[in-house]
Amino acid sequence: MDTVHNQTAAARKKSGSVKYSKWGYIFLIPFFLVYFIFSLIPLVSVFYNSFFENYMSGLTQIGPNFVGFDNYRKIFEADLGKYFYNTMLIWIVGFIPQILISLLLASWFTNLRLRLRATGVFKTIIYLPNLIMASAFALLFYVLFSDAGPINDILLHLGILDEPYRFQSEVAGTRGLIIAMNFLLWFGNTTILLMAGIMGIDTSLIEAAEIDGAKPAQLFWLITMPLLKPIFIYVLITSMIGGLQLFDVPQILTNGTGSPDRTSTTLVMLLNNHLYSKNYGLGGALSVILLLISAALSLLVYDTLTREQRLLRKEQKLMRRDQKLRKEKQKLKRGGAVQ
Amino acid sequence: MSRNPGEAARLQLKLTRAVCYIVLVLISLMCLFSFYVLIINSTRSHPDIQKGFSFFPGKSFWYNLNNLLNNQNLPVVKAIFNSLFISSGVAVVTTYFSALTAYAIHAYDFRFRKAAFAFIMMIMMVPSQVTALGFVRLMGTFNLIDTFIPLIIPSAASPIVFFFMKQYMEAVLPLEIVEAARIDGSNEFMTFNFIVLPIMKPAIAVQAIFSFVSSWNNYFIPSLILKSTENKTVPLLIAQLRNADFLKFDMGQVYMLITIAIVPVIIVYLLLSRYIIRGITLGSIKG
Numbered sequence: 001m002d003t004v005h006n007q008t009a010a011a012r013k014k015s016g017s018v019k020y021s022k023w024g025y026i027f028l029i030p031f032f033l034v035y036f037i038f039s040l041i042p043l044v045s046v047f048y049n050s051f052f053e054n055y056m057s058g059l060t061q062i063g064p065n066f067v068g069f070d071n072y073r074k075i076f077e078a079d080l081g082k083y084f085y086n087t088m089l090i091w092i093v094g095f096i097p098q099i100l101i102s103l104l105l106a107s108w109f110t111n112l113r114l115r116l117r118a119t120g121v122f123k124t125i126i127y128l129p130n131l132i133m134a135s136a137f138a139l140l141f142y143v144l145f146s147d148a149g150p151i152n153d154i155l156l157h158l159g160i161l162d163e164p165y166r167f168q169s170e171v172a173g174t175r176g177l178i179i180a181m182n183f184l185l186w187f188g189n190t191t192i193l194l195m196a197g198i199m200g201i202d203t204s205l206i207e208a209a210e211i212d213g214a215k216p217a218q219l220f221w222l223i224t225m226p227l228l229k230p231i232f233i234y235v236l237i238t239s240m241i242g243g244l245q246l247f248d249v250p251q252i253l254t255n256g257t258g259s260p261d262r263t264s265t266t267l268v269m270l271l272n273n274h275l276y277s278k279n280y281g282l283g284g285a286l287s288v289i290l291l292l293i294s295a296a297l298s299l300l301v302y303d304t305l306t307r308e309q310r311l312l313r314k315e316q317k318l319m320r321r322d323q324k325l326r327k328e329k330q331k332l333k334r335g336g337a338v339q
Numbered sequence: 340m341s342r343n344p345g346e347a348a349r350l351q352l353k354l355t356r357a358v359c360y361i362v363l364v365l366i367s368l369m370c371l372f373s374f375y376v377l378i379i380n381s382t383r384s385h386p387d388i389q390k391g392f393s394f395f396p397g398k399s400f401w402y403n404l405n406n407l408l409n410n411q412n413l414p415v416v417k418a419i420f421n422s423l424f425i426s427s428g429v430a431v432v433t434t435y436f437s438a439l440t441a442y443a444i445h446a447y448d449f450r451f452r453k454a455a456f457a458f459i460m461m462i463m464m465v466p467s468q469v470t471a472l473g474f475v476r477l478m479g480t481f482n483l484i485d486t487f488i489p490l491i492i493p494s495a496a497s498p499i500v501f502f503f504m505k506q507y508m509e510a511v512l513p514l515e516i517v518e519a520a521r522i523d524g525s526n527e528f529m530t531f532n533f534i535v536l537p538i539m540k541p542a543i544a545v546q547a548i549f550s551f552v553s554s555w556n557n558y559f560i561p562s563l564i565l566k567s568t569e570n571k572t573v574p575l576l577i578a579q580l581r582n583a584d585f586l587k588f589d590m591g592q593v594y595m596l597i598t599i600a601i602v603p604v605i606i607v608y609l610l611l612s613r614y615i616i617r618g619i620t621l622g623s624i625k626g
Binding site for chain 1: 352355356359360362363366367369370371373376377380389391392436437439440442443444446447448449450451452455459462464465466468469470471472473474475476477489492493495496501521527528531552555556558559562563573574577578580581582590593594597600601604605608609612613615616619
């Protein structure tokens with residue numbers, strides 16, 4: 001009786017999956033259609049454009065003429081290196097303190113022995129800047145840190161400065177402001193991601209280590225950190241890809257000029273300039289370069305995140321082969337004994 | 340000599356805790372300071388602001404607001420409505436279609452299911468700036484430059500929201516419910532709209548907030564698409580203001596515009612922060 005019932009259920013399920021599978025395709029149509037039109041065609045056209053000379057020289061339209069890899073050569077010969085350096089410098093100088101402070105805060109928030117109170121309030125406050133309009137935030141910093149702005153005013157009143165520091169005329173001042181804004185915008189997000197990572201760690205491991213007499217520092221560096229590695233790498237790479245895309249903050253802060261002397265111009269600001277001047281060849285080549293860098297970084301994150309699983313699978317495979325070999329050996333031995 | 344080791348440990352714990360609180364308060368102040376200055380200065384008149392900074396609010400809040408809203412060069416009210424319209428549109432389109440896509444992959448068994456999933460995960464990391472050039476040119480050929488369509492419709496394909504929805508479905512949506520609906524004679528599309536979507540409400544709410552906010556804050560793509568003054572969104576006005584000659588500008592109005600761009604988001608966030616903070620990690624990755 002029971003088996004009969006199970007059989008009919010299985011049969012129904014089977015016929016059901018055949019009958020309903022078309023709905024899977026139907027429900028996927030909007031996503032793929034929209035992706036195809038608004039992302040895939042543009043992506044292909046970016047590649048296509050990167051091989052053509054196509055820009056306005058004054059009022060005359062040059063091209064489009066096929067020039068092969070000439071646009072790539074031109075872009076490397078121009079200041080690409082400088083803008084790449086700006087972008088990466090701003091990212092890395094901001095990322096190091098960000099990850100250190102985020103780790104510290106995340107470890108405090110999740111520390112069972114500390115039992116801090118009102119962590120909800122602190123978490124809410126540090127995440128707040130992440131939702132702020134980056135362009136408005138940049139304009140705010142522009143007025144706050146202007147030569148006669150409130151910050152200089154406060155610093156003069158406190159006697160820390162004798163004369164106003166011209167933040168936005170100094171290379172270090174401008175880059176420092178961009179780094180500070182990026183830090184404020186993103187460290188809350190990083191803290192919460194790391195917290196989720198720490199809370200995902202099996203507490204029995206930590207308890208076991210505690211019973212064995214591990215000190216808090218040892219617990220953190222020898223147990224928590226190694227187990228946190230996957231999420232750590234995820235944070236690192238997503239932050240790097242985000243850093244590569246840095247645009248709103250320096251664009252608004254410097255009004256697109258990357259002043260002083262283009263020392264705060266990022267790669268996407270350069271792309272934006274090419275898009276505005278309708279230089280589609282150079283813009284396309286730059287886009288392709290950006291895509292390749294992001295793709296390489298994404299592969300890297302995928303590789304590191306799945307490495308452990310792959311190693312595990314390999315190990316299991318080896319073990320299975322080993323067992324097989326042993327069994328065969330035993331068989332052979334037994335066969336030999338019989339003979 | 341200490342009375343017992345337990346007390347010493349307790350004292351040390353108290354000390355560590357005090358250090359933690361001090362650092363946390365300092366970091367919080369650092370986060371809030373710029374917003375404090377912003378709100379103070381938005382209540383002060385231009386001459387007051389020029390005189391120097393004060394930690395106390397002025398009395399010109401309504402005066403500044405009135406000036407800004409009646410400023411002929413900055414169509415603020417129109418920009419707020421444009422931003423609200425686009426962001427709401429994005430929130431609706433992105434959550435609905437992401438849930439639909441996630442449902443297709445979660446609930447149905449078809450041949451290209453794994454391939455479709457792998458494809459969506461693959462395109463997740465492609466930054467939107469990379470396709471911007473082709474996107475803007477294509478919108479030009481479609482005659483969609485200076486309309487809101489290129490800012491709303493493409494959000495139907497957002498891999499990150501899709502991934503979040505799929506994770507959530509795996510946790511809360513047993514396929515038995517779908518089966519039951521089928522037995523009751525519900526059409527598949529109806530099942531999705533009236534049975535699956537209500538179950539997904541918490542996930543949809545979180546993602547609607549996130550996509551609304553990121554669309555509200557978006558600057559790069561709108562600056563390439565929207566050209567005419569009456570179609571500008573709030574971030575474009577911010578850029579326009581930054582571009583203008585600052586010396587001639589009423590600083591009270593500048594601070595007021597920044598306040599209008601930032602403060603509504605802060606208020607909504609403070610009301611919903613509990614759900615938002617929980618939502619950040621839900622959709623990311625499993626550690």
